[in-house]
Amino acid sequence: MVSKEEFVAAQSNPVLRVIVKNDRDYTGPRNDFPLEKMKNIIGRGRACDILIEDMLVSKKHFCIWFEDDEWRIDDLKSRNGTYLNDLAINEPYLLDDGDRIRIGEMELEFRI
DSSP states (O other): OOOHHHHHHHOOOOEEEEEEETTEEOOSSOOEEEOOSSEEEEESSTTSSEEOOOTTSOTTOEEEEEETTEEEEEEOSOSSOEEETTEEESSOEEOOTTOEEEETTEEEEEEO
């Protein structure tokens, strides 16, 4: 595990960007969710680092974390699943710039 100082120094402001919302291309004001922690929990629950208000999203749906100089993603046993580039995931995967993550009625793009 890297120190907080190493984490901050290695960052280039990664974000999750909303690109589809309610099954429509999202053309409204850009919604970027910054990944500000080494471990980010995404879901519908109020205790999540990134809150997604969608009844198809579990309270703790998926996690994105920084480890060994790379970003990773994993589903947290969500009810409706997490899809990475249209593939349902059930184990950790590495993230690349531009990867698409679909949960509920929302599609997000991972941007570094």
